[in-house]
Amino acid sequence: MKNYLKKILLTALWLACSGGCASFQHLTTYQEDKKEGPKAADCGSCHVLQFNEWSDSAHAHAYQNVSFQEAFQAGGGEECLGCHAPLEIRQGNTEARSFNRDEGVSCISCHLSQGRMHGPHKSSALLHPHPVQDEDGFYLSVEICAACHGETYDEYQVIAERKEVPTCLACHAAPRQRTASQGTNFFSNALVAFEDEVSTRSHGISLDKMELAFGSIHLAVLGLEQTLPKGRVEIAITNNLPHNLPTGTFGEKNIKVTVRLLQAKKVLGENVAIVSNEQMPLMNGDVKRITIALADTLQHVDSLEIRLERHTTLAGSTPAILLLAKTISLSAEKMR
Numbered sequence: 001m002k003n004y005l006k007k008i009l010l011t012a013l014w015l016a017c018s019g020g021c022a023s024f025q026h027l028t029t030y031q032e033d034k035k036e037g038p039k040a041a042d043c044g045s046c047h048v049l050q051f052n053e054w055s056d057s058a059h060a061h062a063y064q065n066v067s068f069q070e071a072f073q074a075g076g077g078e079e080c081l082g083c084h085a086p087l088e089i090r091q092g093n094t095e096a097r098s099f100n101r102d103e104g105v106s107c108i109s110c111h112l113s114q115g116r117m118h119g120p121h122k123s124s125a126l127l128h129p130h131p132v133q134d135e136d137g138f139y140l141s142v143e144i145c146a147a148c149h150g151e152t153y154d155e156y157q158v159i160a161e162r163k164e165v166p167t168c169l170a171c172h173a174a175p176r177q178r179t180a181s182q183g184t185n186f187f188s189n190a191l192v193a194f195e196d197e198v199s200t201r202s203h204g205i206s207l208d209k210m211e212l213a214f215g216s217i218h219l220a221v222l223g224l225e226q227t228l229p230k231g232r233v234e235i236a237i238t239n240n241l242p243h244n245l246p247t248g249t250f251g252e253k254n255i256k257v258t259v260r261l262l263q264a265k266k267v268l269g270e271n272v273a274i275v276s277n278e279q280m281p282l283m284n285g286d287v288k289r290i291t292i293a294l295a296d297t298l299q300h301v302d303s304l305e306i307r308l309e310r311h312t313t314l315a316g317s318t319p320a321i322l323l324l325a326k327t328i329s330l331s332a333e334k335m336r
């Protein structure tokens, strides 16, 4: 936009604001004793896309999560909330929040510090309804994840010292191109018109929304033995992730391989084997060979779908998440 237009709009905004901008103070202040503070929905009125993505993430549900509530009520103390409903992590210590706990890992947990909203991008807006600390590199580093994912971070560091690996966000959050705030009415549309679009990442961090495993987990079919009517498949799983498979000590995690027997895409039978769990994870570079005996007849089967899945038996969690899949067709020749 032309410079003189910018000036006119700025003056108009400044006039409009001089009486009312103090009303934005609630975004950066909280009263612990009053148990009140900025809500995620307050941020969502300008950061519409970020709010929508976050609302659907594991972080937004870190407190309400049924399995967390079960464990928390069965004896977990305030110390759990330093990660499941934290106040501000930017200072390095994770302290429990006394308000809006149901919002789990909320916007202010990651972004608010000392009365300013910290973010990684160069500020381009004409007006900031709240103070902004721009170009804060913390948000592009793995350190922000380390605050709560300590063990995964330690695993990651061992690999990162040896070779170049993607950041946590590069794998766990889809890329986005957008302005920091999004207009919802005439006034805010005019404001956003001055903001530059930046390359950033989705806030919808959640395993069930991840792309398949980015080639970092490898599944090879070593052999298929068909001693009709039954058979056996031998496979090898290689973990090239910069952390364990599975990673994290909390919860209950099983990585399983499922072999589906298909006829014209219809599932005729299923065989399951455990690859690893949180007590015996596959570390980076580990290869696990597994032979799976197929319990059902292969007579009418035209192909096998081999699926690597992450399972949990915890209440309220997504029961099975597909990490990767491979289909092999059984030639009609061999089947006879």
Ligand code: HEC
Binding pocket: 040, 043, 044, 047, 050, 051, 052, 054, 055, 059, 105, 106, 107, 108, 109, 110, 111, 119, 120, 121, 139, 140, 144, 169, 178, 179, 180, 181, 199, 200, 201, 203
């Ligand atoms: C777990 C920590 C975390 C939480 C919770 C979080 N953010 Fe972010 N946010 C980040 C990180 C990391 C980036 C930088 C992403 C990048 O540029 O790759 C970011 C970027 C941003 C940006 C600028 C770039 C963009 O995404 O358009 C805005 C605005 C923002 N967050 C607002 C919010 C709001 C509003 C909420 C709550 C609804 C929220 N954040 C919750 C970590 C968090």
Ligand code: HEC
Binding pocket: 027, 028, 038, 039, 040, 042, 043, 044, 045, 046, 047, 107, 108, 111, 112, 117, 118, 119, 120, 121, 122, 123, 124, 125, 126, 127, 128, 129, 130, 132, 134, 135, 180, 181, 195, 196
């Ligand atoms: C009235 C609108 C409005 C509200 C409400 C609002 N913001 Fe912002 N926010 C903005 C604008 C405008 C910017 C500046 C963008 C720029 O300079 O490029 C911004 C910048 C940011 C940034 C820096 C983004 C980056 O790209 O580095 C973060 C982080 C952020 N806000 C978080 C929040 C959080 C958390 C809340 C709620 C507690 C919130 N904002 C509430 C309008 C708003």
Ligand code: HEC
Binding pocket: 058, 059, 061, 062, 063, 065, 068, 082, 083, 084, 086, 089, 105, 109, 110, 144, 145, 146, 147, 148, 149, 168, 169, 172, 205, 206, 207, 208
């Ligand atoms: C303030 C603490 C905190 C920070 C910072 C944080 N996380 Fe989390 N994260 C959690 C908690 C708590 C959970 C468990 C939520 C649940 O399942 O109830 C979680 C869950 C996850 C999950 C599992 C999602 C699923 O669907 O089970 C992934 C992946 C994840 N975080 C990645 C990240 C990445 C990447 C970063 C850095 C950008 C990050 N987290 C920063 C606390 C945090």
Ligand code: HEC
Binding pocket: 142, 145, 146, 149, 152, 153, 156, 165, 166, 167, 168, 169, 170, 171, 172, 207, 212, 213, 214, 216, 241, 242, 243, 244, 245, 246, 247, 248, 253, 310, 323
């Ligand atoms: C090369 C891509 C990649 C990178 C880099 C990466 N992850 Fe992951 N992560 C994955 C994949 C794929 C899974 C799913 C397999 C699993 O559940 O263990 C996963 C799983 C997870 C889980 C969930 C474990 C579970 O099953 O509950 C968490 C938490 C997590 N990662 C955190 C992180 C953190 C923190 C970092 C950075 C220190 C990071 N990841 C770096 C790809 C990656």
Ligand code: HEC
Binding pocket: 065, 067, 068, 071, 072, 075, 076, 077, 079, 080, 081, 082, 083, 084, 147, 148, 149, 150, 247, 248, 249, 250, 251, 252, 314, 316, 317
């Ligand atoms: C240092 C940070 C931290 C603290 C403190 C913490 N957690 Fe967590 N919690 C996490 C992270 C990160 C995850 C998700 C990834 C993983 O398993 O590492 C998680 C996941 C969980 C899960 C699994 C959720 C699911 O559905 O998969 C439960 C249950 C849980 N925590 C309970 C607790 C309880 C109870 C306490 C207090 C005794 C507690 N946590 C303290 C960081 C923390």
